């Protein structure tokens with residue numbers, strides 16, 4: 001009999017284990033990881049009735065897809081058409097540093113929470129992120145900065161239609177979209193990814209002497225996300241006119257994230273807890289992958305632990321003090337042979353002379369979710385965004401009674417052995433010296449005056 005009991009206990013553990021794994025995969029971010037899609041704009045009208053039912057009617061406008069007028073000449077779309085037009089529009093926008101709705105919500109203060117959102121082409125998800133942000137308490141006291149690596153009028157129109165807080169758009173100027181046949185895109189003379197070293201040297205292709213640590217040559221699409229992340233952070237902390245005296249937190253989100261309505265409230269609680277009990281906690285993290293469904297236990301629990309790239313990269317925040325520290329060690333980020341920005345940051349964290357690794361203080365009940373993956377059994381092609389969004393909506397609806405805790409309690413952990421392991425080598429994809437140079441060059445651009453443009 002004991003043997004039987006043992007077997008059933010094991011079975012229960014295996015089932016719980018598998019369930020946890022499933023939950024993690026369902027909600028796991030791969031921000032630094034896989035390149036998701038091509039340059040196709042994802043803008044489907046697949047929001048289900050079920051999802052719509054839980055969105056307040058006044059926010060439906062952010063989900064409405066305006067189908068292109070088929071009868072009109074499709075080449076006659078308003079806005080830039082060719083690359084030189086797009087480059088010019090990008091420069092004009094970046095120079096202007098326009099803050100939309102500043103007249104309604106007041107200027108950026110030194111302690112304004114800045115929410116930086118990295119946007120590629122997944123407009124369907126972005127619509128839902130905006131809907132979630134619109135419902136967050138105190139969102140009107142923040143500034144949203146949308147950072148784009150793909151210029152598109154539909155995306156721009158959506159972002160500029162936001163009316164619930166201050167909004168700025170910044171445009172990554174070295175994108176593949178605007179450099180399709182030259183670095184940072186793919187140059188005609190670039191070495192093929194799988195070329196052998198001798199073969200590449202004989203071909204005399206670009207940087208034949210610099211494959212990555214796996215012996216592969218650069219692939220533009222894999223490097224763009226890290227470049228964009230780095231450019232965005234530099235742009236926000238070092239270049240914008242409105243952040244000269246800024247000392248508040250900058251929260252990092254991506255287009256396929258979804259926030260809980262009390263995420264700003266939680267950010268304040270995390271900051272207060274850090275000030276009181278963990279002054280060395282540099283990073284605040286609103287998302288986590290653990291115990292996702294146990295809000296009644298975890299909504300007021302926070303954890304203090306060493307920061308780890310793949311676990312604490314979703315909805316995390318830091319301020320200028322921390323940024324300055326990162327800047328001092330920028331070489332650890334730019335010269336590290338890893339195309340993931342988060343692993344590059346982990347490498348930097350592990351190599352701070354005379355300092356500990358970054359510490360993070362995080363919400364045990366997550367306030368940021370990842371809606372951009374559809375789980376293991378779905379191919380991207382038949383992946384239904386509504387299904388995942390509906391799950392998160394339902395989860396947050398059920399968690400409502402546990403939101404806005406008046407205080408939080410912290411536990412301190414050391415993190416697992418696996419996560420404390422010192423990185424010995426990167427994941428590769430960042431061997432080309434042009435990528436390392438571009439990354440370094442981005443840190444050399446100084447504060448830029450705002451130029452005012454007058455439309456005729």
Ligand SMILES: *[C@@H]1O[C@H](CO)[C@@H](O)[C@H](O)[C@H]1NC(C)=O
Nearest residue numbers: 046048049050384385386387
């Ligand atoms: C997605 O799933 C919802 C129900 O979960 C369904 O109503 C909707 O039609 C589906 N959309 C697509 C494009 O499959």
Ligand SMILES: *[C@@H]1O[C@H](CO)[C@@H](O)[C@H](O)[C@H]1NC(C)=O
Nearest residue numbers: 045046047060063064065066
């Ligand atoms: C697209 O969404 C709009 C607004 O929600 C709706 O009126 C329209 O019927 C939808 N079209 C399709 C093809 O689902």
Ligand SMILES: *[C@@H]1O[C@H](CO)[C@@H](O)[C@H](O)[C@H]1NC(C)=O
Nearest residue numbers: 067068069070071072073076
């Ligand atoms: C579509 O375009 C045609 C020609 O420009 C115009 O007459 C028509 O009103 C447009 N329809 C809609 C729904 O915008």
Ligand SMILES: *[C@@H]1O[C@H](CO)[C@@H](O)[C@H](O)[C@H]1NC(C)=O
Nearest residue numbers: 070071072073074075076077
């Ligand atoms: C669309 O516009 C282009 C260039 O302006 C023109 O050559 C073409 O004939 C137009 N097509 C239609 C269907 O109007």
Ligand SMILES: *[C@@H]1O[C@H](CO)[C@@H](O)[C@H](O)[C@H]1NC(C)=O
Nearest residue numbers: 079080081082083084085086
């Ligand atoms: C791009 O389009 C504009 C008109 O929109 C035109 O004046 C310009 O010559 C075009 N540039 C190139 C390189 O095709």
Ligand SMILES: *[C@@H]1O[C@H](CO)[C@@H](O)[C@H](O)[C@H]1NC(C)=O
Nearest residue numbers: 109110111243244245246247
């Ligand atoms: C913001 O910070 C700057 C630089 O530290 C300082 O000069 C300015 O007075 C501050 N503004 C406010 C409103 O505190």
Ligand SMILES: *[C@@H]1O[C@H](CO)[C@@H](O)[C@H](O)[C@H]1NC(C)=O
Nearest residue numbers: 247279281282283319321322
């Ligand atoms: C910025 O973060 C550092 C490190 O976590 C912290 O010590 C400092 O108090 C923060 N500054 C502000 C103005 O919150």
Ligand SMILES: *[C@@H]1O[C@H](CO)[C@@H](O)[C@H](O)[C@H]1NC(C)=O
Nearest residue numbers: 433434435436437438439441
């Ligand atoms: C970086 O800047 C240097 C000096 O301005 C320049 O020569 C080099 O081409 C730049 N590299 C890249 C990849 O932009």
